[in-house]
Amino acid sequence: MKNLEQLNAIGKDLTKSLKQLEQLQRRFLADLPNDLQEKVQPIQKDIESTLKAMRKGDTNKINELTKRYANSDSK
Amino acid sequence: MRHFINDIEISPKNVNEIGVISDFTIKDNPELLSLNVDSVTLVREGYDVVKQHIANIGIFEGIPYRVEMEPGISLEYFVDLTDAGCVFKTHECEVKIKRRLANDSFFENANATSFELMLKKGVNFPTFNVPYVVIKDNQLEVGISLSLSIFGITREIIQVAKEIQESIAEIVQASTLNAGVLPSVDTGDIIALYIKLAARVVYFAALYLAILDLATQLFTLIFPPIRNLKACKLKDLLTIGCNYLGYEFESTTLDALPNYTVLPVPLIRDRESIFDVTPNALIQPFNKGVPSSSDTVSTLGALMNATTTLINGETRVIDGLVKTERWDYYQNSTGNQITPALNLQAERDDSFSYNVDDIWKRYYIHYNLDLGDFHTMDVMYNYHDAEYSTEATSFVNADLVSIKGLNDVNPAFALGRRKNTYTYIEAVAKSFFGLIDNITGIFGNGTNFESQIDKRIGVLMIGQSFFTQTKLLWTVGGKQTADFTDYISAKSLWNNFHYINQIQLRDAIIKSDARVMLTNAEFVTLLNNNYAEINGLICEILRIEFIDETHFAQITYKTPDNYATGRVQTLIIND
Numbered sequence: 001m002k003n004l005e006q007l008n009a010i011g012k013d014l015t016k017s018l019k020q021l022e023q024l025q026r027r028f029l030a031d032l033p034n035d036l037q038e039k040v041q042p043i044q045k046d047i048e049s050t051l052k053a054m055r056k057g058d059t060n061k062i063n064e065l066t067k068r069y070a071n072s073d074s075k
Numbered sequence: 076m077r078h079f080i081n082d083i084e085i086s087p088k089n090v091n092e093i094g095v096i097s098d099f100t101i102k103d104n105p106e107l108l109s110l111n112v113d114s115v116t117l118v119r120e121g122y123d124v125v126k127q128h129i130a131n132i133g134i135f136e137g138i139p140y141r142v143e144m145e146p147g148i149s150l151e152y153f154v155d156l157t158d159a160g161c162v163f164k165t166h167e168c169e170v171k172i173k174r175r176l177a178n179d180s181f182f183e184n185a186n187a188t189s190f191e192l193m194l195k196k197g198v199n200f201p202t203f204n205v206p207y208v209v210i211k212d213n214q215l216e217v218g219i220s221l222s223l224s225i226f227g228i229t230r231e232i233i234q235v236a237k238e239i240q241e242s243i244a245e246i247v248q249a250s251t252l253n254a255g256v257l258p259s260v261d262t263g264d265i266i267a268l269y270i271k272l273a274a275r276v277v278y279f280a281a282l283y284l285a286i287l288d289l290a291t292q293l294f295t296l297i298f299p300p301i302r303n304l305k306a307c308k309l310k311d312l313l314t315i316g317c318n319y320l321g322y323e324f325e326s327t328t329l330d331a332l333p334n335y336t337v338l339p340v341p342l343i344r345d346r347e348s349i350f351d352v353t354p355n356a357l358i359q360p361f362n363k364g365v366p367s368s369s370d371t372v373s374t375l376g377a378l379m380n381a382t383t384t385l386i387n388g389e390t391r392v393i394d395g396l397v398k399t400e401r402w403d404y405y406q407n408s409t410g411n412q413i414t415p416a417l418n419l420q421a422e423r424d425d426s427f428s429y430n431v432d433d434i435w436k437r438y439y440i441h442y443n444l445d446l447g448d449f450h451t452m453d454v455m456y457n458y459h460d461a462e463y464s465t466e467a468t469s470f471v472n473a474d475l476v477s478i479k480g481l482n483d484v485n486p487a488f489a490l491g492r493r494k495n496t497y498t499y500i501e502a503v504a505k506s507f508f509g510l511i512d513n514i515t516g517i518f519g520n521g522t523n524f525e526s527q528i529d530k531r532i533g534v535l536m537i538g539q540s541f542f543t544q545t546k547l548l549w550t551v552g553g554k555q556t557a558d559f560t561d562y563i564s565a566k567s568l569w570n571n572f573h574y575i576n577q578i579q580l581r582d583a584i585i586k587s588d589a590r591v592m593l594t595n596a597e598f599v600t601l602l603n604n605n606y607a608e609i610n611g612l613i614c615e616i617l618r619i620e621f622i623d624e625t626h627f628a629q630i631t632y633k634t635p636d637n638y639a640t641g642r643v644q645t646l647i648i649n650d
Contacts, residue, residue, distance in 0.1 A: 013240065036265065043269040047276050054280040057287065062280050069274035 078115075079141040080154065081128070085121035088167065095142075095150070096620045099605045114160055114169040122168050129156065140172050144595040151175040151394070176322065176395035184320050186376030190312070190365040193319050201311050202364030204303040205338055205553045207535035212449050214500045217297060224293060228286050235279045242272040287522070290511045294524050297504045301534055305364030306548065309335040312365065313382065316375035317397045326399045328386050332562065337378070338491060338535075338546040342369045349540050370545040371443065371487040385486040385547075387572035393603060403575055406615065411600060411607035415589035415630060427584040430633055434578045435482040437648075438463040440565040443489040447542035450492040458564035459490055461650035465578060465643050478643065484573065489544035490563065492536045493555040501528070533557075566650040582639035585617065587631045593621065598628060609634060 046065060053061035076093065078085050087093065093115070117125060128138050137153035144150065151174070155161075158171035173179050190200075249264045310329045317324035329335065341362045372378040383390055383399060390399045441460035445451045451459065467476045497505060508524035515521045533554045549559040561567055575581065593601070598621050601607065605616040609632065618631040 013236075039266050040269050043266075043273045046273050047269075050273070050276050050280045054283055057284060059284055062277065062284060065273075065277045066281050069270070069277050 077143040079143065080117070080121055080124045081139055082141070083120060083124055085117065085119075085124075087121065088116035088118050094621055096618065097602055097605070098618045099615070100617050114162075115154075115172055116167055116169050118167045122166070125154065125156075125168055125170065137173075137175075139175070144599070148595050148599055150599075153180070176392065178390070178392045181320065181322060181392040181397060182376055182379075185316070185379055186374055188316065188320060188375045189368065189373055190316070190375070191363075191367055193316065194363060194365065196319070198315060198319055200307050200315055200365050202305040202307045203553055204360055205306045205336070205535055205548065205550060206301045206303050207537055208301055208494065208531055209299055209539060210450070210494075210498065210536045211538060214498055218500045218503070220296075224289065228289065232279075232282060232286060235275065235282055239272065239275045239279055242268060242275050246272060287511075287515065290508065290522070290524070293504075294508060294527075297500065298528055298531065300358055301531060302358050303360040303553075304338060304341055304362050305360040306336050306338040306550070306553075307364050308333065309337050309378075309382065309547070312337055312378060313375075313397075313399070316378070320375070322392065322395050322397045324397045324399075326388075328388060328400050328404070329382070332386075334549045334551055334556070334562065336548040336550040337366065337372070337488075338548055339364065339366045339370050340543055340545055341541055342543075343367065366545060369543075371489075372545055377487065381487040384484060385488075385568065385572070387484075387568075387576065401572055401575070405604045406606045406613055409604045409606035409608070409613060411597075411604060413591050413593070413597070413601075413607045413609060413630075415586070415591040415609060415632070425586065427586050429636075429638060430581070430583045430585055433576070433581055433583075434465065434478060434639075435480040435576070436465055436478045437480075438465075438482045438484070438569075438573070438576065440484040440568050440573060442486060442547070442565060443544045445489040445542050445544035447539065447544070448489065449538040450536050451489050451544070453492070455490045455492050458560050458566070461565035461569050462648035463569070463650070464646045464648055466646045468642060468644050482576065484568070486547065486568075487545065488547035489542075491546040491548045491555065493557070493559060494532055494534050494536045495557070496532070497528075504528075569650060577645050579639045579641075579643055579645075582636050583615075583633040584636045584638075585631065585633050588629045589632070591628050591630050593628045607632075 046068070049061065050065050052058075053065070076090070078087055078090065125138065128136075134156040137155050140152040140154050142150045142152060152172040153175045154170045155173050156170070158173075160169070160171045162169045194200075246265065246268045249268055310324075310326065310333065313326075313329070314324040339362055343362055346361055366372050366374075366378065372381050379390060379397075379399070382388070386399070386401055388399050388404075389402045390397060392398075439460065439462050443451075444456070444459065465478050467478065470476050505525060505528050508522075508528065512522050512525050535548070535555065547563060548555050549563045550556075562571075598619070601616060601619060605619075606613055607616060608614070612635050614635070615633040616630055617633055619628050620630075621628040
């Protein structure tokens with residue numbers, strides 16, 4: 001149960017972080033050089049569509065994005 | 076007495092020997108107005124009617140027979156040609172006559188009338204849904220699976236959520252202008268970090284949806300959907316069953332207990348296997364709602380007997396009216412008065428005996444336990460039986476105390492368990508699913524598991540899809556009330572119905588074969604209520620033999636006494 005409560009708290013934090021990211025984009029994305037904007041914007045759109053698909057429970061869309069970003073996470 | 080067969084007056088050969096006897100000692104089925112002779116011998120026109128009836132209609136339908144005691148007072152009988160005692164000779168026949176629309180004929184029919192037969196003949200019963208959930212006894216296994224699932228799910232999602240937060244922090248960091256002559260950002264780093272973040276968000280989303288799916292499946296497993304079985308109120312079954320046989324049914328005792336409900340076993344033919352149907356297909360009831368051949372009360376007669384056992388009652392059938400009441404019902408409503416003579420006329424003396432047949436040492440009330448529903452052996456075990464013992468209040472020689480006999484009361488039902496609270500596993504799972512609801516509320520595609528759990532309180536709990544003992548429930552709106560054990564437990568049966576059987580409350584002396592002068596009308600009144608005031612005391616008439624030629628009857632009656640008062644007490648062994 002402790003884990004679940006932690007998960008609940010993290011969920012709330014994560015929401016805040018995602019909002020923070022949104023604000024960050026507004027602040028910096030517009031100031032980025034055009035070439036950089038062109039490269040970041042598609043990725044940003046993918047993040048947005050991922051979150052949208054998650055809300056809708058669109059498994060097909062998530063599968064499609066999973067394939068696109070497979071092995072991209074160099075932890 | 077004048078005798079009529081098919082409304083034709085006849086004179087049986089043994090007419091002067093014929094009297095009537097009523098024996099009230101068989102509590103659940105008193106024998107009323109049977110003839111004091113084994114058979115009636117019919118000659119001439121009487122025999123002609125019998126022969127004609129057999130030729131035209133056959134032996135399977137009885138012949139109406141009426142005994143007119145005086146104008147306006149008739150007793151209805153019928154000639155039962157299917158009785159083995161009927162003998163036919165050349166010029167006469169000996170036939171058995173039985174009371175029409177009375178105990179014998181009613182119970183003979185009721186014992187052979189199943190509820191399935193009535194359904195087949197188009198009889199409608201007011202059945203209704205009883206919601207239930209299957210709570211199995213594998214809670215430990217479920218608990219282990221649940222714990223592992225919760226642990227795995229939360230661990231992984233926490234990890235990924237943390238990683239996403241880290242990624243966001245890294246992007247924020249990388250997007251911050253570097254200090255220098257010309258402030259700048261690391262373009263390559265930002266792109267790499269965005270890709271990393273996107274990958275983690277996608278992984279998180281995939282995991283989130285997988286968790287949601289798993290949670291939904293887990294919910295169905297731990298909280299299977301509420302299903303329904305059909306049931307019917309006890310009084311409705313009895314009333315409609317009696318009506319089907321051409322009788323009316325009355326019971327003030329059952330009128331005061333309108334929520335007694337019979338839940339038949341869910342065993343029917345031609346039903347799809349539970350392995351072939353989806354769980355949702357079981358939400359709708361698949362049983363018939365009335366007892367079947369697999370039930371412990373498969374016929375109207377069996378249900379009638381179970382009811383009289385339940386309420387410590389007796390059933391009397393008089394002129395087409397079936398009346399089931401607690402046995403002392405008539406005692407409180409008599410207006411009869413008689414004055415018997417000494418019962419030993421030749422010796423001008425009176426003799427009596429104690430009602431020792433009513434004494435018991437052990438009184439055991441117990442419902443059936445159902446191996447198909449372990450809940451009857453779990454919490455309901457505490458309510459399924461009650462045991463009492465008659466003990467001497469004091470004695471001189473313990474070995475000479477003689478209180479004996481077992482009174483075994485077994486209504487042919489099992490009890491049903493009400494879901495009052497959450498099981499341990501459900502309580503844990505409820506918190507888990509509440510948090511799942513919160514989390515899905517944050518990320519979208521929200522669930523409402525917790526509200527579905529709350530709807531389960533109050534429904535019937537059974538251990539598996541099938542059970543084998545017909546259940547007796549106390550329902551309002553299909554669900555058992557929170558205080559249902561106050562009406563249905565073995566202890567409540569004692570407190571409401573059976574306590575009157577304690578010998579210190581019914582100690583009496585029996586006087587046998589006392590002569591009493593009765594008019595025909597008084598005799599008929601005594602048949603309807605066999606209690607009468609004798610010497611200022613309300614006495615129970617146990618047996619009357621009446622021969623109207625003399626207007627004398629011989630009665631055996633029980634008059635209250637106090638030989639047991641203060642001498643014995645009832646010890647509660649358990650209740």
